[in-house]
Amino acid sequence: MSEAILSATGLGRVFKIQHKGRKQDLHAVTDLDLELHTGRTLGVVGESGCGKTTLNRILLLLDTPTTGEVWFKGKACTTLSGEARREFRRAVQPVFQNPFSSLDPRMRVGKIIAEPLSTITGMSRSDIEKRVGEVLEAVGLQAADARRFPNEFSGGQRQRIAIARAIASKPEVLMLDEPVSSQDISIRAQILNILKDLQAEYGLGCVFISHDLATVRFMADDVIVMYLGRVIEKGTAQAICSTPAHPYTKALLAAALPPDPDAPRPELPPQGEIPSPLDPPSGCPYHTRCPLKFDRCETVRPPMFAAPHGGAAACHLLDPEIAQ
């Protein structure tokens, strides 16, 4: 496969927080690798609080990782400066979860969409105006809407404005952090379809973050599954959503999908509560809830083992030695 357009190696993010009067380390993301290739969509799944948004912010250079590095077209992002950084900003654009927070209430829609154009690209005013009209129409709104204010639009329309803004600078990567979670069910499909069409049309690479395996299956080509800030399984969307290897992914899948005779039986419900990222468990992070855990899980952290579906998963049960 070609070189990744955006990738991360060994990413870690520790927040220093004040908890119960003590300074503590919160491990939001730990030792995380990922690769995004042009034209493909990488799904990131995991429960609430597992570090998806933290990961997204690091990949967008809005936050600096405590360890590890983000790579853009083969260059380390910490070394990007001036022109290269501008190119990154043009090429990597986000859509956030809450469309009521992503549009400045005091700016007209046209100005909101033009913001990345006027700061990063050297386009002339008339070109910018034309481009704003184009992208508004691309997301199913009208060019005339550029003169209106955000409060004149519904949540779904606002999210489409946010998408229009994201694609205005002709980016190569879209970072989508739960872009439909705040929408009505009826609007979700509409937004997802717009995203999918745009992705196909422009050959965009997308990072699609969601806690919902069903939407990820619809959107993504490849999937990584996160648990307590770590990747515990990765593979193609097809593989992860039909024959997951990690007990956690199996449980997620069972929870996400309606009973289906072809799907694996939900024989493995997770036990207990999700542990706190303030004090991640030793060994396998999932061992506190895993119905299949055995001695080694408590002490040794499993590396990524090749999984039968062609991807990999961090579970001792996949260790070829144990399987024997």
Added chain:
Amino acid sequence: MPDTAMALTSNAGRFRAFWRQLDWPLRVALAMLVIFVFVAIFGPWISPYDPLQGSLRARLAPPVWQEGGSWAHIFGTDRLGRDILSRIIAGARISLTVCVIVIALAGAVGTAVGTAAGYFGGWTDRILMRLVDLALSFPVILLALLLGAISGPSFTNIIIVISLVLWSQYARMARGETLKIRNEDYVDLARTSGLSDFRIIWRHILPNIAPSLIVIATLQVGIVIVLEASLSFLGVGVPPPAPSWGSMVADGRSYITSAWWLCMVPGLAILFTVMAVNLVGDALADRINPALRGRNI
């Protein structure tokens, strides 16, 4: 042509609709405010006499409603025979000038400090807010008296002293409001669009916190007028013979038994103006940010 006519009637109509929903104290206050500003601006053209030149023959003339008063000097004259109405009119101009300069200065400094503290957080915040605490604990009257003793009463001193008292209000408000919106997604999106911190503050933070700052500015007008009058009364404000309302009250002190109007007239001018300003300020605060109502800065 018909377009302009339309616009005019619709503006007049909008004004009438606006006027009708005000209660009567607010209408009176608004009218008084308009008169104050008008007088302050056009004073030199409507003033009946020169406020600085008196005629000793007309010394201490009583106001028109007193025995011996005349329409020549409606509010009477002071100990140098200067027309009090003319001095009140000139005093309005001084008050307004001080208000405009102080509020612009304190507002600019306070807003800059507050938004920087709120936006950058961390050490910047801690240092800048220490500065604000310091400003709040500053013995201002002492400073004013000191400055006055060193360099005599001066217009610059009074501007500096009052601004020193008032800038911290803007800083605190700007910081609080900035904290509220700095985590909005549109701020992060501005960053991913390559805007510098300065431009983010300028384009996104300031327009969104402006309403609250405008409310503070309105609520401060009354305070500035009172402070200016007080400092002038103490002899460290606007230097004589300029007729600040405060120094007029001070001038009249020694005649309080024989010619009480010398204190009364400028005193009432201060009272009515400040009341009008506060009423309008509170009404505005109500509309823009109800949380600030009745706040006694």
